């Protein structure tokens with residue numbers, strides 16, 4: 139009956155045998171939650187904050203940010219809200235930063251790197267998140283994008299804690315970070331894998347280049363391999379490792395990710411019912427078997443086919 143209920147599209151994220159996989163939402167502002175049924179949703183796994191910074195000549199001040207975060211947090215009476223600090227750069231240029239043109243913007247000053255020269259932007263944002271977090275019963279976590287080294291991760295977590303934010307993590311978007319995930323987990327509380335960027339940097343394929351879709355495919359075994367390493371590091375340390383890129387929205391890939399050891403999947407509200415239903419159709423042992431099959435292949439199409447013929 140429980141299995142039928144889950145397959146019917148209700149309940150928290152679970153495999154057929156009850157192994158929990160938190161299903162969470164990716165949002166870009168409070169407006170994205172309008173009309174969304176939040177029952178059985180574990181919270182927000184990725185709150186992109188760029189919307190506050192777009193189309194302006196000055197950064198939003200503390201008060202404006204507090205108001206925007208408070209509005210979004212108010213929609214949750216429980217659960218976790220993972221707020222990502224400003225991710226500006228190549229694919230998200232922000233005029234107020236006045237960053238110089240770069241020949242390779244995807245490899246330039248983006249994400250957390252902006253804080254090297256403009257630490258006050260990060261400080262104001264962390265302070266605003268901390269103030270808004272005090273006003274909600276939900277658990278507010280904070281994470282940084284585009285982190286490459288453990289030192290960057292540790293520095294970010296230290297800054298977050300300075301502002302009273304107890305749970306600080308980083309996105310895994312750079313292969314260097316994925317390879318060192320276990321050591322990152324000594325200095326941060328959780329990891330969230332941004333597969334959109336992690337594919338771009340792992341396969342060396344511009345995420346905006348439509349002609350390279352085959353390389354950017356989240357089924358690429360190299361990407362799955364890195365995800366598996368991060369998940370294993372999470373398991374060994376007892377810390378949370380989630381996926382918040384587009385990969386998490388693919389219902390066929392969800393059991394593979396669960397089988398690799400991922401315990402949180404964050405996606406657009408639209409994608410969530412199919413992912414929930416797919417997880418509910420597989421036991422954890424099924425998921426592990428599918429993950430092993432996918433890892434034994436050599437390209438994305440082969441990985442997908444291997445999983446399709448196993449299910």
Ligand code: PEP
Pocket residue numbers: 184186225311331332333334335336382383384
């Ligand atoms: C990602 O890179 O997978 C991610 C979730 O972040 P964004 O798409 O905002 O770069």
Ligand code: MG
Pocket residue numbers: 283311332334335
């Ligand atoms: Mg990203």
